[in-house]
Amino acid sequence: MYFQRLNQTIVALASSEGSSIGIIRISGDEAISLALQLTGKRQFTPFKATLSVIFDKKKEPIDEAIVIAFPAPHSYTGEDVVELHVHGASLHAKKIVDYIISLGAYHARAGEFSYRSIINGKRTLTDVSVIDELISTESEMALSYQRKELVHHNISTLLEELEERWFNLRAVATALIDFPEDVDENIPPNTLKKVLDETKNAIKPIYENSLKLREYQGLRVVIAGRPNAGKSTLFNTLLKRKRAIVTEVAGTTRDFITETISLDNHMITLVDTAGIRESNDAIEKEGVTRATEQIKAAHIVLHLIDANLGWTEDNDKIQEGFNSDDTIYLLTKIDLLTSLPSLPYDAVPISLKTGAGVDKLIAQLSQLLNNRAPAANLPAMTSQWQLELFETLLSQLEFFDTTRNEDVGLFFYHIKNIHDTFLSLLGKEMRDDIHEKIFSSFCIGK
DSSP states (O other), X not given: OOGGGTTSOEEEEOSOTTOSEEEEEEESTTHHHHHHHHHTOSOOOXXXXXXXXXXXXXXXXXXXXXXXXXXXXXXXXXXXXXXXXXXXXXXXXXXXXXXXHHTTXXXXXXXHHHHXXXXXXXXXXXXXXXXXXXXXOOOHHHHHHHHHHHHHOHHHHHHHHHHHHHHHHHHHHHHHHHOXXXXXXXXXXXXXXXXXXXXXXXXXXXXXXXXXXXXXXXXXXXXXXXXXXXXXXXXXXXXXXXXXXXXXXXXXXXXOEEEEEXXXXXXXXXXXXXXXXXXXXXXXXXXXXXXXXXXXXXXEEEEEEETTTOSOXXXXXXXXXXXXXXXXXXXXXXXXXXXXXXXXXOOEEOOTTTOTTHHHHHHHHHHHHHHHSOOTTSOOOOOHXXXXXXXXXXXXXXXXXXXXXXXXXXXXXXXXXXXXXXHHHHTSSOOHHHHHHHHTTSOTXX
């Protein structure tokens, strides 16, 4: 789809709607001639911003714009590119885009400028994906990894190096099939195993760190306990504002409440749940069901135990619902007692009324969040398509039997599949199904 349009000049609004300046991007063989037609100029000085009047088809001035021409190959796409900086990015800018289309350009599709930059060797697929993620990300942690990749190209450089090694193996495997009489011997199993092991050792840590980053961006910390154990008070304390209703009546919270907060620079979703106990009240039973579901989906659980009651059967039921090993037990309302009850687990004594123990809770919670954070010394991917291809690659590497190189056809098949996956990751083999998955999420002007 994209490949068939490479001979067409494309245009799109590259800035977001509502901006005070609208950036219109034109790319293709006719980009500069279209800009000259719009402005009535004879030529543009490359890479120099020029103040130009834009005229409509009746030769009436419709705007005064900054025009910058980027002759090929020194542009984002590797083609002739012109950027028009016009007033506003709403109806006015869209009308100018429509006018350029009437002069012979085609409206760009999602990610089409980035696609051309890959085809023309200006960017790798990893590079343009990082740029798109950089634009849309709302995660501080993801942003830091995206910036590192954009500047240092750690992942794309590694992929380029590994792709070259598998290309060489593929060349030998092809020769074994096509010209067996000219090839003295097969690839030694030890040589192939070395390449396999080195590839896995390079790819797997990045994949695992990327999964850790993805999970880390959606960490859910669930507050659980019996009714009136202090869950909503703790929720409000961590939020530093009154969000949940707090009363002396047990069972005030009937549904779960969520808020995203920053805790020691960790962004988490904090969940307040209904108190868990046996009940004949239909609404309260539904609240208990929803609370149990939240507990099962939690990454970290704050299990509150009322110091007045100690450990009860209800606490056993709450405990049974945990899927997470990361649990902090909190013995609440310690200000009301002179001696503390014994518990089956170590717990942080806490009083939400006096603030005793809150600092210790936050320190323990912060440590659990640190343990779940991705490694800062490793790169990480933030795109779903990259994760899927890395997973495919690791599976291919895992099931490649290096001892069966006497079966030349099977041998070639495995090497080809692995090499093709590297090509897909780098954008050197631009399959249509991968286009649809990757570029459909891109901005039109990218």
